[in-house]
Amino acid sequence: MLPRAIQKIVEEFSRLPGIGPKSAERLALHLLRSEQRDLDSFSTAVENVKKGTVLCEICFNITEKSPCPICSDKNRTKNIICVVEEPLDVFAIEKTGEFKGVYHVLHGALSPIDNIGPDDIKIQELLIRIQKSEIKELILATNPNPKGEATAIYITQKISFLPATSARGGSASGGSYKLPALSHLAHGLPLGGEIEYADFETLSRALRGRVTY
Amino acid sequence: MLPRAIQKIVEEFSRLPGIGPKSAERLALHLLRSEQRDLDSFSTAVENVKKGTVLCEICFNITEKSPCPICSDKNRTKNIICVVEEPLDVFAIEKTGEFKGVYHVLHGALSPIDNIGPDDIKIQELLIRIQKSEIKELILATNPNPKGEATAIYITQKISFLPATSARGGSASGGSYKLPALSHLAHGLPLGGEIEYADFETLSRALRGRVTY
Numbered sequence: 374m375l376p377r378a379i380q381k382i383v384e385e386f387s388r389l390p391g392i393g394p395k396s397a398e399r400l401a402l403h404l405l406r407s408e409q410r411d412l413d414s415f416s417t418a419v420e421n422v423k424k425g426t427v428l429c430e431i432c433f434n435i436t437e438k439s440p441c442p443i444c445s446d447k448n449r450t451k452n453i454i455c456v457v458e459e460p461l462d463v464f465a466i467e468k469t470g471e472f473k474g475v476y477h478v479l480h481g482a483l484s485p486i487d488n489i490g491p492d493d494i495k496i497q498e499l500l501i502r503i504q505k506s507e508i509k510e511l512i513l514a515t516n517p518n519p520k521g522e523a524t525a526i527y528i529t530q531k532i533s534f535l536p537a538t539s540a541r542g543g544s545a546s547g548g549s550y551k552l553p554a555l556s557h558l559a560h561g562l563p564l565g566g567e568i569e570y571a572d573f574e575t576l577s578r579a580l581r582g583r584v585t586y
Numbered sequence: 587m588l589p590r591a592i593q594k595i596v597e598e599f600s601r602l603p604g605i606g607p608k609s610a611e612r613l614a615l616h617l618l619r620s621e622q623r624d625l626d627s628f629s630t631a632v633e634n635v636k637k638g639t640v641l642c643e644i645c646f647n648i649t650e651k652s653p654c655p656i657c658s659d660k661n662r663t664k665n666i667i668c669v670v671e672e673p674l675d676v677f678a679i680e681k682t683g684e685f686k687g688v689y690h691v692l693h694g695a696l697s698p699i700d701n702i703g704p705d706d707i708k709i710q711e712l713l714i715r716i717q718k719s720e721i722k723e724l725i726l727a728t729n730p731n732p733k734g735e736a737t738a739i740y741i742t743q744k745i746s747f748l749p750a751t752s753a754r755g756g757s758a759s760g761g762s763y764k765l766p767a768l769s770h771l772a773h774g775l776p777l778g779g780e781i782e783y784a785d786f787e788t789l790s791r792a793l794r795g796r797v798t799y
Contacts (some may be wrong), residue, residue: 374677376650378638382631388624390616396604403603404635405673411601412632418595420629422617425591428720435618437589460618461611464587570757 379405390397392507403479405559431502433478433495435460443467451475452509454553456499458516459480466514474512482520483527496578500531517560529555594667605640625753646691646708648673656688663687665722669741670713671729672740680728687725690715695733696740704740713744723765730773730798742768 375383386397404412404457421459428434429441436442443449443463453474457463483492491497503511513528515521532552561579562571571579592614592639597709599610641647643652645667649655655663656676666687670676676689696708704710726741728734747763774792775784779794784792 374680376639376648378631379648379652382635385628385631389611389613390610398677400602401635402672402674403631405639407636407637415598416629416633418591419625419632420600422591422595422614422625423620423622426589435589435592437591459615463616467587496644516759534608539643563776583680 376511378514431474433480433498434463434476442530452507453512454508455514455572457514462514479524482515486522496528496531499528500535503532503553504535507551511555513555513557525557610722645689646693646711647676647689660692666725667721668725668727669739670727671734675727692737694726695737697733709741713740713748714764716745717748720764724766724768726768726770738770
């Protein structure tokens with residue numbers, strides 16, 4: 374029914390996450406109304422999205438050249454690593470301006486149902502990184518959902534089994550490095566929200582983690 | 587902060603209707619994880635979306651060649667025209683299989699706030715079409731919202747001022763053609779919905795337009 378060129382672009386859009394067939398049709402129609410110049414610019418951007426980027430050899434964030442600007446910045450504290458699931462998490466945290474350490478991007482979270490195991494994300498790379506240089510603190514900033522929390526727990530366990538089996542942050546008995554202290558982001562009420570609408574689990578955590586003035 | 591190639595594709599996605607900066611970032615990240623082969627295919631589809639299509643010279647629907655398959659179909663009733671705002675409306679109505687007439691695509695609706703007047707959509711073309719051949723019925727299937735209804739009212743008035751100023755569907759006193767009968771789609775409760783959640787205006791119309799068994 375739809376002309377082939379439109380059908381093709383609708384298919385392409387439908388493959389993107391969060392875009393259903395209706396939205397895909399609407400987007401295709403929008404493109405149809407655009408100038409050819411704009412279509413060419415969009416087309417080139419799609420074609421080149423991967424060509425201009427690599428993964429940082431240290432933190433595995435996406436970057437124009439490796440090591441990434443954060444890993445090569447002399448002013449960043451290299452022994453505090455914030456472990457995140459996705460590159461976008463890095464950009465979100467960077468926008469706050471609160472964090473002066475470095476990152477480790479896992480590129481996903483453990484999810485047996487999606488067939489994603491420890492070897493499919495950059496966990497081994499994290500363990501090697503911890504063993505190679507002395508890390509003071511590891512902030513496990515995975516998402517506060519079942520997959521993210523399972524990933525954090527898995528990493529915690531893996532670290533406790535590393536050769537230097539001393540207490541966290543203590544000196545290694547046999548190994549030549551210290552195990553890092555582990556932390557996670559605070560859980561609680563999101564700002565701008567209302568207690569009335571907070572879900573049960575968030576409110577429980579906000580209560581348990583209440584801060585005294 | 588984001589690599590340039592990513593920034594560029596985020597910008598391109600953000601320009602699409604209904605895609606905010608957050609979604610654009612997520613889509614960009616998704617493309618980054620795709621195979622180059624898939625990116626090339628997407629890129630080509632974007633580039634060619636307009637190249638493979640023209641507007642039908644009769645109904646202004648998008649088509650691979652003009653006149654479109656509907657206008658050149660001998661089995662369609664040519665003197666019943668369904669006037670719609672967008673090509674996607676044609677595809678939605680065609681899917682029902684209920685309509686055997688032809689279409690007229692306005693490519694928009696009147697919207698003074700967006701600076702869209704009668705000359706910016708295919709209203710003049712519709713009036714010419716009505717005068718050129720005898721149309722029995724004109725179904726004004728613009729959207730049931732303020733812009734769509736204003737457009738329908740405008741078209742109704744324009745038609746009543748056409749040279750053949752006889753009663754609708756009656757014979758022209760001086761002109762050589764009959765004015766078409768005008769109709770609009772039924773308004774009422776959408777199927778699958780619940781009365782409890784119907785908005786005030788829809789429920790009012792459903793009551794006023796109630797059908798006796």
